[in-house]
Amino acid sequence: MKPTYLIPVAMLAMAAGAVSAAKCDKPTCAALTAVAQDYTDGWYNGDGPRMRRAIYDKLVKREIRQGGNETNVNELSPDVLVNYTAQGYGKTDDPARRRHDVQVLDVYNGMAMVRVDMQDWVDYMQMARIDGRWQIVNVIWSHHPIEK
Amino acid sequence: MNRYLVTLALLISGAAPAAPCTPKQCNAIGAVVADYLANDARRVGRATLAGTAQRRVDPATLQLEEIPNGKLQPAAPSRTIAVLDVDGDMAAVAVYDVSRVDYLQIGMAGGHWKVINTLSEQFAH
Numbered sequence: 001m002k003p004t005y006l007i008p009v010a011m012l013a014m015a016a017g018a019v020s021a022a023k024c025d026k027p028t029c030a031a032l033t034a035v036a037q038d039y040t041d042g043w044y045n046g047d048g049p050r051m052r053r054a055i056y057d058k059l060v061k062r063e064i065r066q067g068g069n070e071t072n073v074n075e076l077s078p079d080v081l082v083n084y085t086a087q088g089y090g091k092t093d094d095p096a097r098r099r100h101d102v103q104v105l106d107v108y109n110g111m112a113m114v115r116v117d118m119q120d121w122v123d124y125m126q127m128a129r130i131d132g133r134w135q136i137v138n139v140i141w142s143h144h145p146i147e148k
Numbered sequence: 149m150n151r152y153l154v155t156l157a158l159l160i161s162g163a164a165p166a167a168p169c170t171p172k173q174c175n176a177i178g179a180v181v182a183d184y185l186a187n188d189a190r191r192v193g194r195a196t197l198a199g200t201a202q203r204r205v206d207p208a209t210l211q212l213e214e215i216p217n218g219k220l221q222p223a224a225p226s227r228t229i230a231v232l233d234v235d236g237d238m239a240a241v242a243v244y245d246v247s248r249v250d251y252l253q254i255g256m257a258g259g260h261w262k263v264i265n266t267l268s269e270q271f272a273h
Binding site (some may be wrong): 023043050056064066073075105108109110111115126129130132137138139140141142145 | 199201206232237238242251253266267268269272
């Protein structure tokens with residue numbers, strides 16, 4: 001191995017090793033989790049304004065489907081997401097149907113990568129701190145596989 | 149070399165509690181990331197969708213900016229690619245460059261891994 005490979009490899013080892021560790025200081029993790037919770041609780045409570053608070057006004061949310069066509073990645077606009085939420089598409093009071101596991105995967109200064117496991121799907125969120133407030137700006141999501 | 153690094157990362161991260169991806173997945177993801185960050189329009193086009201969202205946080209203005217297609221600066225050769233997590237046909241990837249960090253959301257579309265959304269920030273000086 002050439003010596004020049006050693007530095008990136010060492011950096012990579014650090015990055016890989018840190019994935020399972022806490023990726024942010026307490027206040028930052030708390031702020032990111034609070035935003036994710038606005039999203040999850042907003043959905044399960046049918047609370048449109050709370051969902052709206054969590055997301056950037058130009059949110060890009062795209063679904064990854066099994067067998068999806070690369071020219072047709074299903075996209076949900078922020079207004080449609082808020083409307084679906086307010087109409088109660090996800091509303092439930094059953095605690096067993098309100099899964100909301102939040103995991104901060106990585107943070108660098110004003111941006112973060114967060115995973116949220118919902119009852120029926122998984123979201124990968126990119127959050128940005130805009131004017132001092134964390135917001136969800138990009139999302140890809142996919143339904144949980146159907147158990148056979 | 150990029151594929152080599154990802155492979156090495158797999159070997160190194162093999163000691164971690166849970167590898168985020170299989171060797172085959174990690175190699176495929178590493179390859180699409182390398183295409184995305186190359187200084188080569190053909191490779192970038194191969195790695196992205198027509199509507200890939202490319203955004204960056206401006207640490208000076210604290211605003212989010214759109215990066216027009218084709219305007220992303222290629223990453224340095226010494227960049228480090230870390231697959232943060234994989235779930236089915238989706239992956240979350242971070243790229244640590246000498247001057248910036250890129251977060252990539254990658255998904256399977258049409259049988260190929262594609263960069264779907266990105267968020268970047270330059271290192272503060």
